[in-house]
Amino acid sequence: MTKSSVNPSIRRRSLLTGLAATAAATVTAGAAALPRSAVKAWDMSIDVLVIGSGSAGVCAAIEARQAGAEVLLIESLSQLGGSSGMSGGVVYAGGGTALQKALKVEDSVEQMYRFVSLAGDVHPPLDKIALYCEESPAHFDWLVAQGIPYTQKLTLAKGLPMGDESLYFSGTEQAWPARELATPAMRGHVPGVVGMNGGRRLMEALLSRAESLGVSLRTRVSADRLVTESDGRIAGVIVTIEGEPRAIRVKRGVVLACGGFIHNREMLKLYAPKLYDCSVPWGNVDDQGDGINMGIAAGAAALRMHEGFAIAPIYPPENVISGIVVNASGQRFISEESYHGVLGDAITYHQKGQAWLITDQESSYNFQQDNFLPVAEGSSINAIAAQLNFPSGALQQTVAYYNQHAINGDDPMFHKSLTYLRPLQGAPYKAWDLSVTQAFFPAHTFGGLHTALDGEVLNSFGDIIPGLYAAGRNTAGIPTAPYIASGLSVGDCTFFGRRAGRAAAAANGDLA
Numbered sequence: 125m126t127k128s129s130v131n132p133s134i135r136r137r138s139l140l141t142g143l144a145a146t147a148a149a150t151v152t153a154g155a156a157a158l159p160r161s162a163v164k165a166w167d168m169s170i171d172v173l174v175i176g177s178g179s180a181g182v183c184a185a186i187e188a189r190q191a192g193a194e195v196l197l198i199e200s201l202s203q204l205g206g207s208s209g210m211s212g213g214v215v216y217a218g219g220g221t222a223l224q225k226a227l228k229v230e231d232s233v234e235q236m237y238r239f240v241s242l243a244g245d246v247h248p249p250l251d252k253i254a255l256y257c258e259e260s261p262a263h264f265d266w267l268v269a270q271g272i273p274y275t276q277k278l279t280l281a282k283g284l285p286m287g288d289e290s291l292y293f294s295g296t297e298q299a300w301p302a303r304e305l306a307t308p309a310m311r312g313h314v315p316g317v318v319g320m321n322g323g324r325r326l327m328e329a330l331l332s333r334a335e336s337l338g339v340s341l342r343t344r345v346s347a348d349r350l351v352t353e354s355d356g357r358i359a360g361v362i363v364t365i366e367g368e369p370r371a372i373r374v375k376r377g378v379v380l381a382c383g384g385f386i387h388n389r390e391m392l393k394l395y396a397p398k399l400y401d402c403s404v405p406w407g408n409v410d411d412q413g414d415g416i417n418m419g420i421a422a423g424a425a426a427l428r429m430h431e432g433f434a435i436a437p438i439y440p441p442e443n444v445i446s447g448i449v450v451n452a453s454g455q456r457f458i459s460e461e462s463y464h465g466v467l468g469d470a471i472t473y474h475q476k477g478q479a480w481l482i483t484d485q486e487s488s489y490n491f492q493q494d495n496f497l498p499v500a501e502g503s504s505i506n507a508i509a510a511q512l513n514f515p516s517g518a519l520q521q522t523v524a525y526y527n528q529h530a531i532n533g534d535d536p537m538f539h540k541s542l543t544y545l546r547p548l549q550g551a552p553y554k555a556w557d558l559s560v561t562q563a564f565f566p567a568h569t570f571g572g573l574h575t576a577l578d579g580e581v582l583n584s585f586g587d588i589i590p591g592l593y594a595a596g597r598n599t600a601g602i603p604t605a606p607y608i609a610s611g612l613s614v615g616d617c618t619f620f621g622r623r624a625g626r627a628a629a630a631a632n633g634d635l636a
């Protein structure tokens with residue numbers, strides 16, 4: 125998203141153009157936080173500095189500005205919007221949002237909480253989830269108030285709506301076991317625009333709002349290091365502008381909102397090796413982990429660094445869900461109707477990155493696609509098993525067992541819904557490669573800084589680092605692996621970004 129494509133009225137401000145070339149000490153990006161004593165003079169000062177122009181950063185900036193702070197938002201790239209602007213723009217919201225009510229979709233805070241807290245990883249951040257669910261209807265109202273357009277249309281089809289519908293089942297709510305944990309409800313709220321343009325529309329609205337409130341937006345300014353007082357409080361940030369280091373004094377709070385680290389190969393190897401081989405880094409090129417590293421260097425703890433959204437988007441088309449997914453032992457391991465993030469997680473984290481989709485004539489991809497390549501084809505299951513390296517007879521047994529029950533409308537192992545359950549019968553049979561290296565297998569990271577409910581960054585003792593806030597994929601938030609529904613990430617970014625911005629504006633910093 126280029127700056128001009130966001131909103132023609134948004135023009136780079138000249139706030140930093142008069143910075144003196146005097147102040148900052150020599151800076152090595154990636155090194156430890158800089159003691160304040162090393163900064164000879166500040167080039168400028170601001171109440172709240174937000175680093176990163178994605179949904180987390182812009183929501184933080186809007187709220188901080190509305191709370192009366194002077195706010196500068198810096199973005200390392202020449203374009204604003206981050207991964208948020210590339211995204212589908214889905215926000216996971218529920219508990220009775222205005223849109224759910226208008227479309228007569230029944231939901232409750234309790235059912236939403238049950239789903240988000242029970243359907244994913246063990247020991248999720250329950251305090252964040254509870255707050256997020258309780259305030260979800262009000263948060264959705266806030267998004268609408270920022271100018272994000274939603275239509276009063278829903279769709280029952282699986283997958284991100286490509287029409288202008290604004291409500292759908294964005295996750296694994298209807299698949300087993302999730303549907304037994306909580307009553308399924310449509311909670312994927314997506315801007316009502318045709319095609320994969322929801323994120324762009326969402327960010328246009330948020331950036332335009334920030335600009336109109338008087339947030340100073342500055343591109344091509346990258347944050348390198350935090351500056352700390354002797355007591356650990358954050359005093360400011362060293363940034364790079366046109367190749368030169370500059371020192372920004374921050375009077376109230378710094379909000380780190382630099383996104384995740386899917387494009388940082390070294391960090392992936394170090395922290396999230398299972399995501400390393402996933403074929404498509406899903407995000408903005410500056411998802412390099414800068415904010416996470418700056419936070420760690422200032423004493424922050426980082427959580428869930430190995431977790432991420434690993435995506436196996438086998439549907440649409442929905443007919444392929446009648447096929448079966450098997451592992452290297454030729455055995456099923458999941459309900460095929462599971463959301464992309466749940467299936468992707470199972471393959472990436474639990475099946476050594478390998479799986480195959482086995483289809484018959486009816487469940488085959490019925491159009492030209494290159495996400496998943498056919499690696500075996502034949503007139504019988506025996507014929508395709510012979511082309512794959514499964515243990516002898518394993519795939520035949522899996523299919524026989526599956527068919528024997530499917531014909532009676534039963535799936536004793538994974539309880540596939542009747543909509544998709546039928547025996548595999550009818551040549552040609554095919555095997556499609558779902559492996560993380562060969563398939564279209566996007567991934568992005570979930571691990572990040574440990575934060576309290578208002579975005580305060582915590583150290584490994586659980587103490588707040590004064591003056592430091594973070595939000596979005598810079599933090600370990602609500603999204604955990606397996607990722608159970610589209611929209612939990614941008615939902616978490618926007619919701620906790622707002623809270624971090626408000627808290628930073630209210631912080632009683634050293635105004636010297």
Ligand SMILES: Cc1cc2nc3c(=O)[nH]c(=O)nc-3n(C[C@H](O)[C@H](O)[C@H](O)COP(=O)(O)OP(=O)(O)OC[C@H]3O[C@@H](n4cnc5c(N)ncnc54)[C@H](O)[C@@H]3O)c2cc1C
Pocket residue numbers: 175176177178179180181198199200201204205206207208209210211212213214215216345346347348381382383384406407408410411412414415568595596597598610611612613614615617
């Ligand atoms: C194609 C695609 C579709 C997706 N669809 C959805 C969806 O529909 N719903 C959903 O919930 N999630 C979706 N996601 C995931 C989601 O987009 C991200 O998890 C989320 O947008 C992260 O937001 P953020 O504000 O934390 O970071 P970002 O939006 O990535 O913003 C961070 C910004 O910080 C900047 N930055 C980085 N380092 C520095 C630095 N040192 N100094 C200054 N600036 C810096 C970056 O350039 C970037 O602009 C999708 C992702 C992709 C790629």
